[in-house]
Amino acid sequence: MRIFLNDDAHDVDAATLATVLDSLGFGGRKIATAVNGRFVAAAARPATQLADGDRIEVVAPMQGG
Amino acid sequence: MFYGVDLSSRLLLGTARYPSPAVLERAIKASRAEVVTVSLRREGGTGRAGQSFWQFIQSLGLRVLPNTAGCHSVKEAVTTAHMARELFDTPWIKLEVIGDADTLQPDVFGLVEAARILARDGFEVFPYTTEDLVVADRLVEAGCRVLMPWGAPIGSARGLNNVYGLKSLRAHFPDIPLVVDAGLGVPSHAAAAMELGYDAVLLNTAVAEAGDPVEMARAFALAVEAGRAAYLAQPLEPRDMAQPSTPVIGKAVLGGV
Numbered sequence: 001m002r003i004f005l006n007d008d009a010h011d012v013d014a015a016t017l018a019t020v021l022d023s024l025g026f027g028g029r030k031i032a033t034a035v036n037g038r039f040v041a042a043a044a045r046p047a048t049q050l051a052d053g054d055r056i057e058v059v060a061p062m063q064g065g
Numbered sequence: 066m067f068y069g070v071d072l073s074s075r076l077l078l079g080t081a082r083y084p085s086p087a088v089l090e091r092a093i094k095a096s097r098a099e100v101v102t103v104s105l106r107r108e109g110g111t112g113r114a115g116q117s118f119w120q121f122i123q124s125l126g127l128r129v130l131p132n133t134a135g136c137h138s139v140k141e142a143v144t145t146a147h148m149a150r151e152l153f154d155t156p157w158i159k160l161e162v163i164g165d166a167d168t169l170q171p172d173v174f175g176l177v178e179a180a181r182i183l184a185r186d187g188f189e190v191f192p193y194t195t196e197d198l199v200v201a202d203r204l205v206e207a208g209c210r211v212l213m214p215w216g217a218p219i220g221s222a223r224g225l226n227n228v229y230g231l232k233s234l235r236a237h238f239p240d241i242p243l244v245v246d247a248g249l250g251v252p253s254h255a256a257a258a259m260e261l262g263y264d265a266v267l268l269n270t271a272v273a274e275a276g277d278p279v280e281m282a283r284a285f286a287l288a289v290e291a292g293r294a295a296y297l298a299q300p301l302e303p304r305d306m307a308q309p310s311t312p313v314i315g316k317a318v319l320g321g322v
Contacts, residue, residue: 006107025110030119032105032148037140039147057107059148060115061122063089064104064132065079065219065269 001052017056018045031058066242066264067100067211068157068189070128074099075259076289077130077244078282079269086121088278093125096272096282100128102159105149122153130191132159137172142179146188158183159213159246159267161193169219173200177207184208193246196230198237205241212241213267216258217248220270224254228261235262252281252288259292260300 083089131149136142164172217223275281
């Protein structure tokens with residue numbers, strides 16, 4: 001299926017948010033996630049099933065004012 | 066001072082736009098800030114910027130105040146706040162809901178709505194707002210226990226655009242911590258805010274983009290301290306007529322026309 005991570009299309013087999021993040025190199029990283037505009041807590045990623053066309057946002061700490 | 070947390074420094078410093086991480090670190094030290102603002106942005110699977118910034122923040126050992134900068138809708142701001150709470154492990158959130166792209170003026174309607182949702186979810190909200198009294202009332206009703214009115218548009222370095230409005234806000238909310246957030250350019254602006262009785266100032270660009278950010282951070286720290294001391298010392302109100310500072314009683318009578 002095709003998902004979008006920070007707007008980039010990825011064709012993935014994995015079905016949960018946690019496995020998709022692992023397969024795209026985010027394992028063990030300090031990140032926060034949302035799927036289709038809704039926050040998904042780190043603890044909920046393994047149980048979050050993805051569907052074709054889902055839009056995932058991955059953010060990390062950054063400088064801010 | 067803020068949600069039950071006592072701080073000795075009345076300067077909150079942003080971490081963006083510095084020439085280098087080393088300068089940022091020295092500027093934070095020179096400012097004596099105990100709270101620094103941070104943000105979050107997209108990061109790819111190979112990107113490391115966010116990870117190294119996170120390590121840097123942890124090494125400072127300071128309190129962080131994450132923001133929702135760049136959010137233009139309630140939904141965006143609420144989701145961003147949740148991501149920030151998990152990422153930075155704090156209930157504090159500097160809530161920005163931007164309504165106008167040119168002035169970065171807060172969308173105060175969206176701000177109140179987002180503040181209400183977040184306060185219910187257990188966040189400790191620091192709303193970036195205008196000096197409007199009625200909006201401030203609504204924010205307090207929504208659960209905000211800190212208010213952060215702008216001095217002037219973000220990054221504009223114009224200082225306190227509406228001293229009268231900021232004074233009224235202080236008078237209306239004697240017990241709510243008030244922070245002038247945004248628009249300060251030089252230390253005298255910060256001193257002026259503190260002389261009005263504001264509890265603190267939050268600044269970023271004025272330090273980060275100064276020719277010498279470290280020295281400017283030190284100058285702001287001194288100004289904040291001076292302004293606070295002046296407020297506590299109860300300054301004079303301006304008068305229309307002169308009043309001789311040297312007593313006239315007992316002055317020699319030496320003639321003249």
